[in-house]
Amino acid sequence: MGTEEATALLWEGLAAPKRGPRPTLRLDAIAGEGIALADAEGIDSVTMQRVAAALGVTKMALYRYVPGKNELVALMTDIAIGEPPRLAEVEGGWRPRLYAWALRMSERFWRHPWTLRTTVGRRPFGPNELGWLEESVAALDGTGLEGGEKLDVAATLSGHVRSLVQQGVARVSEDGIEGRFTALVRGREERFPALLAAMKSAETHDSQNKAFEFGLERILDGVGSLLEQRA
Template structure:
């Protein structure tokens, strides 16, 4: 195990765990658990009760082990969460059945990604910020970048487009999947009376609600955003690649 504060060592340790290259415990009794068993149990707890319910103590108790003995397999909570994410996300999406066309393929990629976040909302918290990624998560990224690369986007554009699509998926998942959020109809009832009293102050909100803007199917925000994002990317791709500026296509235009 890396010394405290040795970030490089911690990174290597986490990568080895994620990629199945970590050494087995060399001291103590013969291992009776595996990293996969521990990770699967943690995922099951998170699926049922949320990420906050996952702890090394809780998992150790499930197997009848002491908490300290669990650290022989997984050095810490951050490492465990990284393992959970990669297991929960699963292998890269199969897009072979999607008709040719980068827009259709990328849209299907986004739909499958949203289904995972919707099924496992705790992944939103677990995948925030800079962190170590495992082979499954990198496989999802690779699949999206491959679509964009084949379409003709530059490496910089591929990266930025990927962030745009992922950000949209996460935003929709956050809005539609939060267990602590009110349902749309409940929200409408809760604020309806106040809006009626103060309609003059919030005319656009009132008009949107009365017009059915908040009574949409759960997948509609995703599809609307995809049409906007992919349409914009398609327009960018169609622009004349000849640029008279010395910076070429990499120069942003506003």
């Protein structure tokens, strides 16, 4: 499995050739077309065939730029995630910074929901994905947390963002606000009583943003109470 090639492609890019015909394509154009396709029709619609067709080229031409499809998707993913925000400019210490981090991260996921799928499991990390992690860890500098703890907070935060965006995307793509989810519970009230009650009471006020922010505040509260306890 070409994880080394993918890593090289993500970090070093494509070595410019010194001889031979001028390349018709550019790596970022290929990735860009793949991203556009994934945004419009989902990640499953991204095939070498279709990406190549969008660029006016045969699919085999792509293999001059990319070792294989996995590597292309990895590249698309890192580009779609984009550069991390510069949190050093955010005033107010760790909490506003982490808050801003989570907000912008969720924004990226919303813009390219398919990255939720392509960033699951073992995979090569690109510079941008690692950069986002760096920023979240750096936001905790000066709090007195140990290194491992910082990583843990970052993981928890990232998990929350992913989870809520995913849930939000699923909810939007349903028919109406309730959707299939509620339909399942209905008629089985005796089996999922707590769930039904919670959804009933949530129907009125629950917007997706509220859900996201609520969990986020809980996590940050938890970090805060640990810090106070140690001070």
